[in-house]
Amino acid sequence: MIKVLVADDNDIMRRGLRLALRTDTEPPAPAVEPTSETTTEPSVERATHPTAFAAGTPLTGGPRSRDGAGGPIEVVAEARTGIQAVDLARRLLPDVVLMDIRMPGKDGIEATREILLLPSPPAVLVLTVFDRDEYIEQVLRAGAAGFLLKDIPPAELVRAVRMVHAGHTMLDPTVVRRALDLMAAPPSDAGAAERRAVARLTPREVEVLRLVAAGLSNSAIGAELHTTESTVKGHVSRVMTKLGADNRVQIARIAYRAGLDEDDAAP
Secondary structure, three states: EEEEEEEEOOOHHHHHHHHHOOOOOOOOOOEOOOOOOOOOOOOOOOOHHHHHOOOOOOEEOOOOOOOOOOOOOEEEEOOHHHHHHHHHHHHHHHOOEOOOOOOOEEEEOHHHHOOOOOOOOOOEEEEOOOHHHHHHHHHHOOOOEEEOOOOOOHHHHHHHHHHHHOOOOOOOOOHHHHHHHHHOOOOOOOOOOOHHHHHHHHHHOOOOOHHHOOOOOHHHHHHHHOOOHHHHHHHHHHHHHHOOOHHHHHHHHHHHHHOOOOOOOOO
């Protein structure tokens, strides 16, 4: 079973997310309702354009690999504030947290940082109606497992929950390129440490690094390099270790700061 905590200050949105996840499961036990607090519910206009979310982009190979990634999804609790989200995550130990950004008191970004400091942190998947650059950057730097827009349809939301629970990173297709650009500074003296780290990689590992930075999955990299997906996974793991990266977004950031681009074959 995948235990999910839903954190959003909008009652209608929380119910909608809960119902969306229930489409993948048998009816779950009643979730823990948020405690009574005085909040102002912002109106949320749902997008209706399916092309905006036709498929998320999994950036696989992160450190959050978990056993039992399958099984039913159950919403075990709801929170309407960041403070509640941190408290419920600490007490209930969910596998995945669906986190809004704008909430009263403690916002979703700060709540994400605190939740990820727990001894056995869940994967945090941020869902928002705002795709501002500053939010994208702050969410990823906070360590979230993904950034998706709230107009995502139920089937894609279920897929995203399962993917982040299995250790993947999910980015809304409309923000992938901006996310990589925001996480990377232009090559300069500030990228000297990254260039030294890349210099320790083998030529094959540099190729893998470049393709990861381009957003390719392990299977796509395998096809590009004419090798097996399991071999690619081994290369990605070694690249992450040598670069001190925790996930593929960080790998891409290091590649950009080191000055690699799609035409580079070596550092």
